[in-house]
Amino acid sequence: MNIKSLLLFVLVIFLSGCTADTADTTLNSSANDGIDVKILDNSLSNTYYEGDPFNLELQIDNIGDFAVPNNSFYLTLTGFNPTSFGKTAEELKLSNSGTLDAIFDTNNQSIVSGTEFISYDNLCHINDLIDPYSLNMKFYSCYPYQTEIKSTVCFGEHRSELNEICTVNEEKEFTNSRSPVQATSLSEVYVGNNEYRFMIDLLNSGSGEIINSDSVDSCTNISSNSLSSMSISSIKLDGEEIINNSERLEMELPSDKDKVRVTNNGASIYFKIKDIESTDYVSDLQVVINYGYKKSFEESTMIYDVEGVSGCEE
Numbered sequence: 158m159n160i161k162s163l164l165l166f167v168l169v170i171f172l173s174g175c176t177a178d179t180a181d182t183t184l185n186s187s188a189n190d191g192i193d194v195k196i197l198d199n200s201l202s203n204t205y206y207e208g209d210p211f212n213l214e215l216q217i218d219n220i221g222d223f224a225v226p227n228n229s230f231y232l233t234l235t236g237f238n239p240t241s242f243g244k245t246a247e248e249l250k251l252s253n254s255g256t257l258d259a260i261f262d263t264n265n266q267s268i269v270s271g272t273e274f275i276s277y278d279n280l281c282h283i284n285d286l287i288d289p290y291s292l293n294m295k296f297y298s299c300y301p302y303q304t305e306i307k308s309t310v311c312f313g314e315h316r317s318e319l320n321e322i323c324t325v326n327e328e329k330e331f332t333n334s335r336s337p338v339q340a341t342s343l344s345e346v347y348v349g350n351n352e353y354r355f356m357i358d359l360l361n362s363g364s365g366e367i368i369n370s371d372s373v374d375s376c377t378n379i380s381s382n383s384l385s386s387m388s389i390s391s392i393k394l395d396g397e398e399i400i401n402n403s404e405r406l407e408m409e410l411p412s413d414k415d416k417v418r419v420t421n422n423g424a425s426i427y428f429k430i431k432d433i434e435s436t437d438y439v440s441d442l443q444v445v446i447n448y449g450y451k452k453s454f455e456e457s458t459m460i461y462d463v464e465g466v467s468g469c470e471e
Contacts, residue, residue: 187333188362191221191302191450192230192257197274204459205292208466210281215296217253219271222334223303225257230300232275233377236293236455243283243469251275260335281469286462294458299368299376299451303390305334306357306444308343313437315347322437325353337363337450338387341423351432354409357444359387360423365452367419373449387417387424391445394430405431417446 200214215232219225234249257271282290308331311323331343339362348354361367367385368376389408392400399405400414408414410427417424426444 187335188339189220189335189337190363190365190452191219191223191335191337192225192298192300192452193218193220194232194296194298194452194454196456201456201458204461206461206466207282207286207463208469210279210469213277213280215275217257217273217275217298218269219257220260220269221302221336222259222305223336224259224271225253225300225302227255228252229373230257230298231374231376233297233299234277234294235297235377236295241282241284242280244280249277251277282460283468285467286460288462290460290462292458292460294456295453296456297377297451297453299373299449301370301373302336302338302448302450303334304336304338304340304359304446304448306340306343306446307332308442309439310345310353310355310442311437311439312353312432312434320437323439337361337365338367338446338448340444348429352407352429353432354427354429355442357426358423359417359425359446361419363450363452365450367422368449368451370447370449376449376451379451385419385448386415387419387446387448389414389417389426389444390447391443392428393443394440396441396443399430405433407431 195216197214197216200212202211205211213234217230217232230253232251239246239249253273253275255273257273259271260267260269262268308329310329311320311325313322313325314320315325317324317326325345325347327345329343329345331340333339338359340357341360342356342358344356346354346356367387368379369385370388372379389400391398392406407429409429410425411417417426
């Protein structure tokens with residue numbers, strides 16, 4: 158192999174690697190947890206002393222495209238006996254007081270506008286400590302979220318050589334809203350009788366787990382082995398809602414739009430749309446999926462006993 162051929166071979170390998178990396182980045186660019194929760198800097202110390210109450214302050218950011226209504230995001234602090242700190246379990250379960258607005262884009266920048274600060278105040282071990290106490294805390298965040306999938310689909314003659322406008326039987330290009338659940342494929346096929354089947358595969362691409370929307374306020378009681386479902390809240394063609402139009406839309410998998418069963422962190426939905434036109438044309442398809450989402454993280458600190466101090470007053 159001469160030098161010129163060798164250089165050409167190396168260049169092809171290099172470009173192939175770059176192309177693969179770019180494709181992966183594009184596929185996952187819209188996947189995130191929807192809501193980001195973090196303890197503020199300097200809010201949690203590594204060391205506390207008996208008799209000294211302390212506060213924990215957390216920042217809640219909506220980093221996705223769905224506005225979370227007020228009193229629907231729940232943050233629950235667990236990992237210890239609440240009564241040992243003069244609290245009840247309900248006092249350690251907090252919610253957002255205002256709407257967590259969706260992220261928005263301006264001047265090629267994404268701006269987080271849905272932010273709220275939540276705090277656990279006056280945490281103090283009320284009993285007398287004999288030895289240092291290791292305080293292990295687990296924070297659960299649970300909230301409703303939504304994924305919007307958009308694509309351009311084709312109606313009319315299903316054989317591409319006869320349809321001069323578009324191609325029916327193929328995998329479609331599509332976009333996902335910024336959210337935990339992402340569509341990974343969307344296909345269309347003509348099935349006869351002027352009906353077109355659409356098949357969408359969904360995957361949980363966030364760091365948490367999908368839960369039922371009606372379980373958000375009690376999500377800490379949900380077993381990790383329990384079955385979860387999502388729901389299809391909207392299917393639109395060119396802005397026209399057809400989710401409840403039985404003459405245009407037939408749900409196939411699942412037959413109940415409110416029971417999209419989650420298996421192995423993913424799900425699939427199939428539905429048929431009946432064409433009522435007599436020409437070849439393209440149409441904008443929009444599908445909206447609703448679900449609950451649950452995440453957790455852990456923190457710890459030490460509370461040291463102080464001679465002559467007997468816990469905190471309740």
